[in-house]
Amino acid sequence: VARRLSLRKHPECHSMAGGKAIEHLAQTGNREVLTLRLPMQRYRNCDFSFSGLQNLVYNAIVQKEKEEGIFKQSDINGVFGHLYPGNPLSSYIFIGIQEGEILSCVKDIAAAVQHTVAVHIMQKTYRAMLFCIKNSILPSKNATLVVSGGVASNQYIRKSLQNLADANDFALLCPPPRLCTDNGVMIAWNGMERLCAGVGVLHSTDGIRYEPR
Template sequence: MLILNKTAGVFSKPSKRNMYEFLRSFNFHPGKLFLHKLVLGIETSCDDTAAAVVDETGNVLGEAIHSQTEVHLKTGGIIPPVAQQLHRENIQRIVQEALSASKVSPSELSAIATTIKPGLALSLGVGLSFSLQLVDQLKKPFIPIHHMEAHALTIRLTNKVEFPFLVLLISGGHCLLALVRGVSDFLLLGKSLDIAPGDMLDKMIMQKEKEEGIEKGQILSSAADIAAAVQHTVACHIAKRTHRAILFCKQRDLLCQSNAVLVVSGGVASNLYIRKALEIVTNATQCTLLCPPPRLCTDNGIMIAWNGVERLRAGLGILHSTEGIRYEPKCPLGADISKEVGEAAIKVPQLKMKI
């Protein structure tokens, strides 16, 4: 694996020896003819090492993922150097498993797509360095992927959704609302001002555990009450902000007046209580609520490969030279018009949240 230079995001020249041995391990015999373009997606933005091969029609040919959750639970959170080392130990195996499952040889790939922003710097570096070696050996185009854009566009893999549509991305590390006008055309309507919902819950629980002197294996006496209260408060808050975003977009003719689509993705999107709160909003605003399957809401290689397919078809962000490419731990999603949304001072009608 490559060693990072002192300047964050810049890599030394790829070493070919290990990658050459890796590529030699594929001994697929000719037989299946692939009529569609194939993209390998690689994801290492946080604590999941994932890879997948997807064709341009949206067929998932193979995927693999290694979760670090069990390790990080023991340390009480993600420690970046630990996450980096686990990515290094597993990335070659995960990519190999995804390719083997797809019955695709590396030479048959049309492009390689990899998350390079935003995320944990050390984690992003592992995925990018491995991808650069692979691209260098195979002489294939490289497609840099924005992690949040990939989450937003995943719905187009599972449903026929046309642009524009509204997307709510909610997870342990992110909470934002954006208008998706194209494959790489996003307007940021709003985001969390401090921490994301999942992060908030973690911090609150740790504080309560200290207050009650909870030891490992014990449960908070107020766990049920906290869960119910927090869930309802978060759901209502997110629903109200989403309602305002819908009204703003319709007021500015950024969305259709009827049958507009709201997509909800990210790990927290699997929460059915929050989904029901959002359904109340979409029913009141003549919108359709769509969510990817739970396994595609969390980090995965499929969404990265699919974003690569979308960009390949649109001819956007396809690099034939990787010189100067670097990862970006912090990177905004699209053009930020959240100030404009606030200045519009839209009054949101009160809805009965009977969930």
């Protein structure tokens, strides 16, 4: 989303990573300016759908760009229309936002996106908490919710999950923000620790069956 909004060109965000830029701009944005529908509301499960949310956000950005005149419509059905039939975006060319040309409502979009992501995470996490308690996977009292990785570095999301944990008598544990970094680094480090400890190490790949997702 940050890349789609060209936040690298924003004077307040030129040196920030995408997630940090969204969080920074959201602090002074009005999330009520843009209403984003929560994904997967029909499904009573614990699955997240950030790709679905991303599509909703992109559609909203397209509409705002059209309103502000930085989005050009062109008939390109012969080029892309056949690839994505029925897709409302297939009849548009993304010409990009020119240098210094940022949507005037970019802070509002950031606030709306951040809030919607937080609510989506809260809803699905709450369902997971209820499932674990109902099936005796977690104790009914004094259970703990651990949140780490990049998502835990966002203070708005962290506070939302803290409220969720407090309301359900869970303890919330989060590493310091400086340790909530890229998951790839965390996975690699865990792999190194397991290798050194000789835990879960396979010395032969024979007999391993892989199942595509």
